[in-house]
Amino acid sequence: SDSHFPIPLSPADVDYAHHFPHFFAPAEPDRGNGMALSPKVRFADVGCGFGGLLVGLSPLFPDTLMIGMELRDKVTEYVKDRILALRDSNPGKYENISVVRTNSMKYIPNYFEKGQLSKMFFLFPDPHFKEKNHRRRVISPQLLDEYAYVMEIGGVIYTITDVEELGDWMRSCLEEHPLFEAVSEEELETDPVVKLLSSATEEGQKVARNGGQTFKAVYRRVALHEE
Ligand code: SAM
Numbered sequence: 750s751d752s753h754f755p756i757p758l759s760p761a762d763v764d765y766a767h768h769f770p771h772f773f774a775p776a777e778p779d780r781g782n783g784m785a786l787s788p789k790v791r792f793a794d795v796g797c798g799f800g801g802l803l804v805g806l807s808p809l810f811p812d813t814l815m816i817g818m819e820l821r822d823k824v825t826e827y828v829k830d831r832i833l834a835l836r837d838s839n840p841g842k843y844e845n846i847s848v849v850r851t852n853s854m855k856y857i858p859n860y861f862e863k864g865q866l867s868k869m870f871f872l873f874p875d876p877h878f879k880e881k882n883h884r885r886r887v888i889s890p891q892l893l894d895e896y897a898y899v900m901e902i903g904g905v906i907y908t909i910t911d912v913e914e915l916g917d918w919m920r921s922c923l924e925e926h927p928l929f930e931a932v933s934e935e936e937l938e939t940d941p942v943v944k945l946l947s948s949a950t951e952e953g954q955k956v957a958r959n960g961g962q963t964f965k966a967v968y969r970r971v972a973l974h975e976e
Contacts (some may be wrong), residue, residue, distance in 0.1 A: 753822070754850045757859045765790065768847035769814055770893055790814045790861065792868040793899075795853045795887060798951055800828035802872055803846040804835065805949035809941055810845070813867075816861075817848040825850035854887060861899040868942070869896055869906045871919070876912040890926065897928040900970040901963040905932060908966045909946040911956040916964025929961035929968040 766773035797817025
């Protein structure tokens with residue numbers, strides 16, 4: 750249950766220097782006023798599973814900090830070890846990816862400030878087929894309000910599933926939300942990230958091996974007039 754992992758009270762409470770030591774220079778007390786801006790996490794992979802997407806994205810955006818959020822303890826530990834091993838065997842690489850164990854459906858605003866994220870990923874989320882369990886889906890009208898809050902204007906949310914009904918659900922939630930707008934087909938074709946959606950993760954590879962179909966919905970965070 751939630752009592753087994755720490756919950757930061759606010760984004761400032763998260764020790765990001767511990768996750769990304771290469772990006773946080775040690776303090777230099779005799780120079781400046783210590784007010785240098787710390788780098789911020791810009792991409793979140795929600796329900797990251799075994800971390801294949803982070804590993805695939807890391808070299809594409811070497812200066813961008815990315816974090817996976819995963820509920821299962823053992824899976825989170827696996828991803829931590831995987832990243833440390835990659836850092837060890839590739840000095841200077843994979844320093845921009847990390848993982849936290851958390852319930853993303855409850856604690857997204859504890860990790861990210863308003864407008865902080867430029868990309869959010871929801872790859873092969875659990876389908877929760879029964880009508881009464883739809884509220885447990887990671888994309889819902891209510892949770893999209895939260896995701897819109899932590900995303901910058903122009904940021905992109907990527908979803909993919911092999912469950913057609915869930916694909917329809919995620920697309921319609923995004924389509925009906927006033928703060929998201931579909932990314933055009935032409936843009937999807939030139940976005941290097943889109944290829945990774947179906948190929949980089951463990952779940953995506955399983956679906957591909959079995960010849961399964963996939964359903965993507967990729968939407969941009971847009972502004973309301975008053976923003
Ligand atoms: N995205 C990965 C992939 O494509 O291989 C994993 C897909 S797996 C079917 C769904 C993952 O979401 C599981 O690892 C599960 O533990 C995680 N998950 C489910 N609910 C979650 C929640 N509320 N917060 C964080 N992770 C969650």
